[in-house]
Amino acid sequence: VRIAVLSIGDELLWGEIVDTNFARIAARCYDVGLPVTAHRTVGDDEAAIAAALGELAAGADALIVTGGLGPTSDDLTAAAAAKASGVELERNEAALAHVRHMAGRFGGDLPPANEKQALIPTGAVLIDNPLGTACGFSFDLAGCRCFFLPGVPREMERMLEESVLPEILALRRSPLVCRTLVFTVFGPSEAELGTRLEGALPGGRGVTIAYCVSFPEILVKLRATGTSETGVAAALDTAVSIVRPLLGEDLVAEGEEGLDAVLARLLKERGVTLALAESCTGGLLAGRITAVAGSSAYFLEGAVTYANAAKVRVLGVPEPLLAEKGAVSPETAEAMAAGMRRAAGSDLALAVTGIAGPDGGTPDKPVGTVYIALADSGGCLVRHCLFRGSREEIRTITAYTALDWLRRRLLVQ
Ligand code: ATP
Ligand code: MG
Numbered sequence: 391v392r393i394a395v396l397s398i399g400d401e402l403l404w405g406e407i408v409d410t411n412f413a414r415i416a417a418r419c420y421d422v423g424l425p426v427t428a429h430r431t432v433g434d435d436e437a438a439i440a441a442a443l444g445e446l447a448a449g450a451d452a453l454i455v456t457g458g459l460g461p462t463s464d465d466l467t468a469a470a471a472a473k474a475s476g477v478e479l480e481r482n483e484a485a486l487a488h489v490r491h492m493a494g495r496f497g498g499d500l501p502p503a504n505e506k507q508a509l510i511p512t513g514a515v516l517i518d519n520p521l522g523t524a525c526g527f528s529f530d531l532a533g534c535r536c537f538f539l540p541g542v543p544r545e546m547e548r549m550l551e552e553s554v555l556p557e558i559l560a561l562r563r564s565p566l567v568c569r570t571l572v573f574t575v576f577g578p579s580e581a582e583l584g585t586r587l588e589g590a591l592p593g594g595r596g597v598t599i600a601y602c603v604s605f606p607e608i609l610v611k612l613r614a615t616g617t618s619e620t621g622v623a624a625a626l627d628t629a630v631s632i633v634r635p636l637l638g639e640d641l642v643a644e645g646e647e648g649l650d651a652v653l654a655r656l657l658k659e660r661g662v663t664l665a666l667a668e669s670c671t672g673g674l675l676a677g678r679i680t681a682v683a684g685s686s687a688y689f690l691e692g693a694v695t696y697a698n699a700a701k702v703r704v705l706g707v708p709e710p711l712l713a714e715k716g717a718v719s720p721e722t723a724e725a726m727a728a729g730m731r732r733a734a735g736s737d738l739a740l741a742v743t744g745i746a747g748p749d750g751g752t753p754d755k756p757v758g759t760v761y762i763a764l765a766d767s768g769g770c771l772v773r774h775c776l777f778r779g780s781r782e783e784i785r786t787i788t789a790y791t792a793l794d795w796l797r798r799r800l801l802v803q
């Protein structure tokens with residue numbers, strides 16, 4: 391079953407709103423084993439909608455349309471649908487009763503705008519909308535079943551689940567099962583990862599690898615398709631057992647879990663406590679750590695020591711050291727971590743200091759220079775990093791890198 395989707399609305403076309411309806415429809419179709427094969431967006435223009443309907447229907451078995459079923463003058467989908475299939479719009483009594491019911495007007499006159507919502511292409515079948523005034527409808531066009539749904543996301547979703555997907559599933563002859571497992575990876579570049587995993591999976595087993603950069607992480611998606619649930623699960627398991635060891639410690643998390651949750655789990659399992667000393671990240675690390683429920687079990691305290699004076703007073707960084715080496719230096723990072731660990735009495739302390747920009751860089755310490763220090767009972771390790779990007783990106787990747795280092799440290803504990 392080839393499925394096409396048509397999104398309607400000027401605000402979508404002009405980038406004023408994000409097309410979450412399409413994402414939802416596509417993801418749900420994929421879930422039930424019917425990956426979408428084509429998608430188009432058109433504005434609130436009757437001729438453009440009619441043309442897109444004709445073209446998409448010609449190349450699909452089912453077409454899901456969203457948007458433009460409302461009562462206002464910019465809602466043109468029903469008229470365009472009638473035009474595309476060469477029929478008239480006619481007043482549909484069941485649709486009128488529905489609009490009346492939803493608008494709370496059982497007797498008397500309906501605002502003319504609402505009355506317009508009862509105009510449906512002749513011969514179309516209504517799709518119930520339990521949440522709003524706009525009725526959906528469906529009809530066949532060039533051998534393609536076309537479903538028209540409102541643009542309001544919760545109405546669209548409900549109708550998709552209750553009416554459209556069941557009907558589309560009934561169209562298919564042999565069922566297809568699609569499953570995806572997402573690995574979150576951090577460390578290697580996308581290109582390095584591609585090289586590492588190249589040829590890892592035997593061809594023809596129905597499992598593919600896709601890469602997706604989700605800054606600062608890389609998502610490696612293993613997708614399996616087949617005709618049976620067990621066959622697909624087995625193929626995916628085999629692929630996972632091949633790919634997992636190749637990712638090694640660069641594998642941050644699997645499935646829904648993210649770095650923060652993994653870190654929380656490791657800290658709890660290892661029974662170690664943590665303290666943080668932050669300069670350029672201004673509390674981002676503490677924010678992420680405490681975003682996880684139950685973090686009080688291992689997180690003792692964090693300090694945002696932005697000024698040199700704060701580094702001296704709160705963390706005990708020696709003033710002469712700051713004067714000689716500078717706030718952004720391996721020596722200062724080390725002193726911050728060691729000082730924080732001492733002050734908090736924690737097992738581990740993580741410290742970051744760097745230049746997030748856009749100003750403040752020098753030839754030997756350009757914007758993006760960051761030092762991260764990790765102190766434990768055995769001493770203190772310092773890492774130098776040079777990141778590129780906007781202030782926002784440098785702060786984000788600094789926080790991520792520091793937390794990922796902690797994760798790797800806990801893995802070998
Ligand atoms: P209404 O009865 O509200 O007019 P409608 O079927 O005419 O419904 P639209 O006018 O196209 O639908 O959109 C209604 C609202 O739903 C929009 O203002 C927008 O916020 C949201 N919306 C529409 N299409 C989408 C989409 N593809 N993705 C996300 N939101 C959407
Ligand atoms: Mg509308």
